[in-house]
Structure formats: structure tokens, C-alpha cells
Amino acid sequence: MGVRGLQGFVGSTCPHICTVVNFKELAEHHRSKYPGCTPTIVVDAMCCLRYWYTPDSWICGGQWREYFSALRDFVKTFTAVGIKLIFFFDGMVEQDKRDEWVKRRLKNNREISRIFHYIKSHKEQPGRNMFFIPSGLAVFTRFALKTLGQETLCSLQEADYEVASYGLQHNCLGILGEDTDYLIYDTCPYFSISELCLESLDTIMLCREKLCESLGLCVADLPLLACLLGNDIIPEGMFESFRYKCLSSYTSVKENFDKKGNIILAVSDHISKVLHLYQGEKKLEELLPLGPNKALFYKGMASYLLPGQKSPWFFQKPKNVITLDKQVISMSSDPESRQEVPMCTDPESRQEAPMCTDPESRQEVSMCTDPESRQEVPMCTDPESRQEVPMCTGPESRQEVLMWTDSESRQEIIMYTGHESKQEVPVCTDPISKQEDSMCTHPEINQKLPIATDPEFKLICTNPEIKQEDPANMGLEIKQQVTMVSDTEILKVARAHHVQAESYLVYNIMSSGEIECSNTLEDELDQALPSQAFIYRPIRQRVYSLLLENCQDVASTCPAVKEWFVYPGNPLRHPDLVRPLQMTVPGGTPSLRILWLNQEPEIQVRRLDTLLACFNLASSREELQAVESPFQALCCLLIYLFVQVDTLCLEDLHAFIAQALCLQGKSTSQLVNLQEADSMSMTSGEDTSCPPGPGS
Incomplete structure (x- = not known):
């Protein structure tokens, strides 16, 4: 989420809003001001993925241990100066933001198409200027941070709202991210992750008070400005004519400012000189051309409170x-x-x-x-x-x-x-x-x-x-x-796991029956390799039947789950309605109460049987148990993939197994310098536990 044009305006028109600060010095000042209070930074993790993922060879994903090493260095650097980090991840898409989510996914599709066109034309991967976050990186990052002992949270609503709320309520040192909405919220200071120098802990602080001084506004006016400029709730075109009307009557248009910069100045001038004049005497809808958009406008304003x-x-x-x-x-x-x-x-x-x-x-x-x-x-x-x-x-x-x-x-x-x-x-x-x-x-x-x-x-x-x-x-x-589920205790367990980032999408399925999957690196022109959305759908359908326990009765009518999955050819105008698929588990499908709340030793066997049933591999139980524990999950995945995708060949299987077996024991530095045998033909990363790559 962000305010249209504000990032460019701050960088080009009002650079004095940005101040170089040092986190070590800020932490020391915070400790002296609040004795006994640990300086804490709230990290918008989704804004930081690009900063953390630095490998040059990014097109195939992977480099897991290299990525994990970068995360460990990041955490260690802040811990060394006594700063605590709290990481927030997006946990859902609010209905009001669905249109904007769809718009961004379609834009990403165009970017991915250009990536594959470049690969086919140049026979090499594109540079960092075309970088696209490898598939599944956000999910893997949650568990990596937990492994590093960090507090990792997943949002139940818009993540930037929860980040801003946490920062305000816990008197945090600041917010680390890259989202202009953090300039709008009246919360703790906002720091840029893209400008962070980890070695020195210097970065840029964007000061909302200085922004207000430049615009002639007060902090309480910023939500109004954000809505009039357009954000993820208010479409940019809603107040387009109003903005140009402000611009036409604005007497201080500066030729050296860009068009968007002048519009921001003009709208701010209108707020300070016209709207402030009647504030308290007239209602806002009498001063603005809200028309049929009044409800949406007020909702956009309220979203910043x-x-x-x-x-x-x-x-x-x-x-x-x-x-x-x-x-x-x-x-x-x-x-x-x-x-x-x-x-x-x-x-x-x-x-x-x-x-x-x-x-x-x-x-x-x-x-x-x-x-x-x-x-x-x-x-x-x-x-x-x-x-x-x-x-x-x-x-x-x-x-x-x-x-x-x-x-x-x-x-x-x-x-x-x-x-x-x-x-x-x-x-x-x-x-x-x-x-x-x-x-x-x-x-x-x-x-x-x-x-x-x-x-x-x-x-x-x-x-x-x-x-x-x-x-x-x-x-x-x-x-x-x-x-979708009537068992309140199970819902509470699912919600707790969701908030603590210990599960992904489960609570959304059980609570609203709606989930989404963002873009993956897939070539829309390659008809031979099906999309991951279809490859893994049967697994998801069996998981749905497990989570929506009322579906386990053959006589019952199973509800459909709304899937917003990005795949080639999907315009995302409507969700796909996907029904649960019954599965066969020896001894019958166990309830979630048994799987989640029962800690008796014999339940572990039932959990394994249920996992195999989700992959439709119950008949392979004995063979899988003969494999060492770390490789059982890999075998389940490979068997399932090669059953679902008939275009995979023996060389693909060898590549997967080689990554699992041959890279064990190699250090991070060795893996960094490891050359791919044929990077353009590989379908996943370079490391044993890597996030999936293009088409995988």
C-alpha cells in the first residue's frame, strides 16, 4: 500500500524530509530517554525481501544457505547494538484492496513475460535491474527468521496498519520498510530499508513533521491528503478532476517540479487554505466532490486511524x-x-x-x-x-x-x-x-x-x-x-498459529474460505509445463477437506474455497471456486482436534498417514519409511511431481536428487562461487532446501 506519487515527490521535491541517521546512536538516545526499555524496530518484512536477497544468479531461485547467511548477518548487526527486531508479514488481502492486488499481479505478469523474453533472446539471465523475487521466498523467510530466534508475526488485516499500530503502542524506536503510508500514519519514526548501510547502520529517516511543514499541513491532515491523491483503497482516478482543479487555481506552480509534485503541492494548498477555513463549520462531503464515492472515501480516511x-x-x-x-x-x-x-x-x-x-x-x-x-x-x-x-x-x-x-x-x-x-x-x-x-x-x-x-x-x-x-x-x-468452520477452539488454534507465522493460509481457509497465491516465475508461452496452481491443486483440495471437517461426510455438500491464484491466462476477474477432495486415510480421516491437540505418541503415525494421503501416496508408505527422515519429504514431492507432470524427464529427476545429495556439507562461500551446469535449463535453485524456481 502506498500514496500515489508521494515517494517521488519526497525524493525530488522535498529532499530535506529525508535525514541521515544512525541506528546505534538512536538506540543509545532511546535507552537514555526510556530507561529499562529495549529499543525495538518493527520491520515490514515484505518490503525487505529485495534487500535481503542479494545473489547475482537469482533467476533460478535457490541459494538458500547464502540467503540464510544474509539474514543471520542482518539480525546479528542489530542485536550487537542492543536493538530488538519484530518482523511483520502480510497474512491476508483485505477485500477493499483486492482490486489493487489484482492490478499489481497483472503488472507482475508483464514483468515476468519480459524476463522470459530476455532469457530466450540473450540465452542468459537478466541483470539485477529486472530482478523478481524468487517464488516462495516470503514463506521461507518466516521460518528462517524463527530459526534465528526472531519474533515473527503474520497480520490478520492490512500488514502496514498492524506495523504502524505495533510501533505506536509499544513505543518503538521506529519502522523499517519502504512504504509511503508510514509517512501518513501518526506513529513512530519511519526508516528506509533501501537506504540502509548494514556495516555502519546508517539509513534515511523520512520525517512526517517536516513533510507537513513543507506542505503547510498538520499530521492529522495527512490521511485526507493521501485519499485525495489516491492509495490502495481510493482509486487514483476518483479525484483526478478535483486535483487538476486544485492545480489550475494553484498560484505557486514551480516549473522545475514535475507534474505529480505540483499536484501534491496544489492539493495540500487547497486543504490548508480552503478546507481548513470551513473545518468544523461544514461537513467534509460538502467541501469535496465525493458523490457516490462518499462511503469509500470515509473508509479510506478511517483506515489510517x-x-x-x-x-x-x-x-x-x-x-x-x-x-x-x-x-x-x-x-x-x-x-x-x-x-x-x-x-x-x-x-x-x-x-x-x-x-x-x-x-x-x-x-x-x-x-x-x-x-x-x-x-x-x-x-x-x-x-x-x-x-x-x-x-x-x-x-x-x-x-x-x-x-x-x-x-x-x-x-x-x-x-x-x-x-x-x-x-x-x-x-x-x-x-x-x-x-x-x-x-x-x-x-x-x-x-x-x-x-x-x-x-x-x-x-x-x-x-x-x-x-x-x-x-x-x-x-x-x-x-x-x-x-467456514464452527469449532471455535480449533479456530483459535489456527488463528494463533497464523499470527505467530507458524502456518500459512490455513486460518484464511478456515475463517473466510478464501486464499490467494501471488506470481511465480512461469513462462506463459510455455504450454508444455503446467502452472504450479494446477499441479498442486489436488493437494490443496485434500487439505481443504481436512480443514473443513464437515466435508468429510460423503452426504454433506462441501463448500467451495475461493482461490485467487495467478497463472497464465487468468485475468483474475473472479476467484476460482475449488471444492475439497476427499482422501483415504488408514483408520479414517482424523479430526483437527486429534492432529493438532493430541500429543500422544501414536498420533504421530496418524499425522504421517494423513500427510501421505494429501499427496495420494498412502500405498508408498513402507518404501518412504525406508528413506532417511530428511529426504522423506523430498521423495513425496518428487513422486507427486512426476505423476502430475508428464513432461518432466529422467534428467530433471537427477538434477533434483543431485542437489539434495551432492551439496550437503558445502559451506556458504563454496555455494556462492558454485557455477551452474546449465542455469537456463534448471527448474530450481542451487541448494538442497531452496525455494522453488521458475515453473516448479
Whole structure:
């Protein structure tokens, strides 16, 4: 995530915002200012992969021990000066960011096509200027850092929000990354990973206070600026005409600045001289051409508010409070404005979001994110997205109906909240399937929470956990968790493993039934080698049946998992709906409670049987057990690959086995200087436990 044009603006137009600092000196100052507090840097690990992966021969992936050595040196250097590192990794893609995620994946596809064109044209790998992160590097990096004893966390929402929140809440020394959003968040200092000299521990600090001085703004104005310029929530084209209107009336256009630089200066000037003039007197939507995009705009603004923070551009205190079933709905009671702006705060994520309703535009929005289910429940109508979100509030029955509609999957969810009434809210049906389904009952009010879904994608709804929120802190908190798995204990275990970066994608499957896989180095013109998305799909399908335990009953209808996998020819307009595939395990498929929570020695045998069943290799159990333990997983993978891909030949098998057997015992320096026999024909890296390479 980042603000359009801000990185270039800072580098070319306002270089004084960037200050050379030394981490050792900063740590010493931090210790003197906060005695007994260890200086801590929050590392946005996804921004650092390019910095850590330095091998010149990158096209085939691999160089695992060389990469691990670089990570070890990185950690040691900071540890030596008494600095603690906390590493954050992306754990999911928020629905509001899906379009931007797709756009970047398609852009990456074009970059990968140019890489393969270069290889075919020049018969050599391209230079670092065309560098693309080897497949699977982020996942491998998590486990490498854990091996080095580092605290490694995986996000349950947008990673940069969690990084900024952690830095603020724990009084950290700063954030190390490469994302202009860290200039927008009102959090601890932001340092550039690309400018870091590890030997001296010098880098560049980007100062948001100096940025504000240059733009004539205050820190609280930066989220507004970011949304008007465009970010991952607000499309760049949404305010394009507004920006050019600001530019046309801006009197201080400087010829030596680039166009984007002048636009940033012009929009900032408009905020400071026009919007500030009416701040507190007029509502923001009266000052900006929001139109049908009002809901999206407020959501973009709210996404920058960290725990405990408020925005001067939102109404801050509720004038009236209505309490419904341990819920607090705070509303503006101004009859003149005909506008309601409650702030929604989740006590775990502590994120505040506005709700705005306008009878004329029929647009309502209330963004409340549950950090466990990661589901955002908006109430809005956007004529462009075709999302209909009716909301009915009755003072007599004190009931409210919230509906969220997914225009892609035709999925509709109604959540009912009532105070005294026992009335059942009508079920909303899919207009195509005409199917009705009521699956969840509130334990306290005996009220059905109906869910109408596309039959291709049924959901299982768990009971809502509703807590009291202090009206002074703004309040509507509905922890309504709609998940694919109803066992709350197992969900908590999966969530804990996810947060601690001990598993990958498992919690996303169990909670939302939706996963994604980014770009891999695959040649879209090579029809002989199938994409890894298809090669490993049968394994994923068997894993789905294991995670979604209700699918293990033959009579049950298995829900489909939404897969956003990048592969040649996939435009990513819709996810692939992939159904679980039943597997055969000796003695029956064990439950997740047995596999995860039972520590009896005999369970290890059942875990092995389940693993082999995922690869469909139950019949090869005896042969695999005869192989030394470190190579059993390799054998499973090779057998599976050669069954799935008929274009692999004996030489490919020899190459895989040679890497596993012949490179053992070689030092990192020996491996660095090792020459590939034929680097352009290799399908994986140079080391025994390397991340997969192109097409693998």
C-alpha cells in the first residue's frame, strides 16, 4: 500500500524530509530517554525481501544457505547494538484492496513475460535491474527468521496498519520498510530499508513533521491528503478532476517540479487554505466532490486511524447513544444535516471508522473490522459497484438489519440486532438460486441470523460474541464471525498459529474460505509445463477437506474455497471456486482436534498417514519409511511431481536428487562461487532446501 506519487515527490521535491541517521546512536538516545526499555524496530518484512536477497544468479531461485547467511548477518548487526527486531508479514488481502492486488499481479505478469523474453533472446539471465523475487521466498523467510530466534508475526488485516499500530503502542524506536503510508500514519519514526548501510547502520529517516511543514499541513491532515491523491483503497482516478482543479487555481506552480509534485503541492494548498477555513463549520462531503464515492472515501480516511486516534475531519463525540443488546450505536442527532456519523471501534483492533447516511444519496457506511474473522461489514449503496445495503432502524422495535452483498459471488449476509422484539427478520435470498438458509441463532435473544448464500459457496455461521463498549470511546462493536468452520477452539488454534507465522493460509481457509497465491516465475508461452496452481491443486483440495471437517461426510455438500491464484491466462476477474477432495486415510480421516491437540505418541503415525494421503501416496508408505527422515519429504514431492507432470524427464529427476545429495556439507562461500551446469535449463535453485524456481 502506498500514496500515489508521494515517494517521488519526497525524493525530488522535498529532499530535506529525508535525514541521515544512525541506528546505534538512536538506540543509545532511546535507552537514555526510556530507561529499562529495549529499543525495538518493527520491520515490514515484505518490503525487505529485495534487500535481503542479494545473489547475482537469482533467476533460478535457490541459494538458500547464502540467503540464510544474509539474514543471520542482518539480525546479528542489530542485536550487537542492543536493538530488538519484530518482523511483520502480510497474512491476508483485505477485500477493499483486492482490486489493487489484482492490478499489481497483472503488472507482475508483464514483468515476468519480459524476463522470459530476455532469457530466450540473450540465452542468459537478466541483470539485477529486472530482478523478481524468487517464488516462495516470503514463506521461507518466516521460518528462517524463527530459526534465528526472531519474533515473527503474520497480520490478520492490512500488514502496514498492524506495523504502524505495533510501533505506536509499544513505543518503538521506529519502522523499517519502504512504504509511503508510514509517512501518513501518526506513529513512530519511519526508516528506509533501501537506504540502509548494514556495516555502519546508517539509513534515511523520512520525517512526517517536516513533510507537513513543507506542505503547510498538520499530521492529522495527512490521511485526507493521501485519499485525495489516491492509495490502495481510493482509486487514483476518483479525484483526478478535483486535483487538476486544485492545480489550475494553484498560484505557486514551480516549473522545475514535475507534474505529480505540483499536484501534491496544489492539493495540500487547497486543504490548508480552503478546507481548513470551513473545518468544523461544514461537513467534509460538502467541501469535496465525493458523490457516490462518499462511503469509500470515509473508509479510506478511517483506515489510517490507529488505536486511540481520532480525526478532526470526523465528528468526534456522539450526541445520542442507543444501546441494543450489549451494543452501543452512537449517532449524530442533528436533524438539519440529516446525516448520521457514528464511529465504530473494535477493542482488539482499536480501529475507528465512520458511518455516514444521506437520504438523498441513499448511501450508508459503517466499517467495523473483526480482527478474528477479518470480515468487514459495510452498510452502503454504491451505484458503481452495484452493492445494495439497506438499513432499517425502528425506534419502537429497536431493531436493525444490516446486509452485505457480494456482487461477484451473489452472496448476501443479513445480521439482525434486536432489543426487545422477538420478531424474525425475513431471510434474504439469492435472486438466481432462490435459496433460503437460516443457519445461526443468537444465544441470548433467540433470534435467527439468516444467511442467504450462493449454493456454490455456503457459509457456516458461529454465534456472535458481543461486548459492551464505552460510549465515550465511540461505539458500535459487533463481533459477528462468519466462518467456514464452527469449532471455535480449533479456530483459535489456527488463528494463533497464523499470527505467530507458524502456518500459512490455513486460518484464511478456515475463517473466510478464501486464499490467494501471488506470481511465480512461469513462462506463459510455455504450454508444455503446467502452472504450479494446477499441479498442486489436488493437494490443496485434500487439505481443504481436512480443514473443513464437515466435508468429510460423503452426504454433506462441501463448500467451495475461493482461490485467487495467478497463472497464465487468468485475468483474475473472479476467484476460482475449488471444492475439497476427499482422501483415504488408514483408520479414517482424523479430526483437527486429534492432529493438532493430541500429543500422544501414536498420533504421530496418524499425522504421517494423513500427510501421505494429501499427496495420494498412502500405498508408498513402507518404501518412504525406508528413506532417511530428511529426504522423506523430498521423495513425496518428487513422486507427486512426476505423476502430475508428464513432461518432466529422467534428467530433471537427477538434477533434483543431485542437489539434495551432492551439496550437503558445502559451506556458504563454496555455494556462492558454485557455477551452474546449465542455469537456463534448471527448474530450481542451487541448494538442497531452496525455494522453488521458475515453473516448479
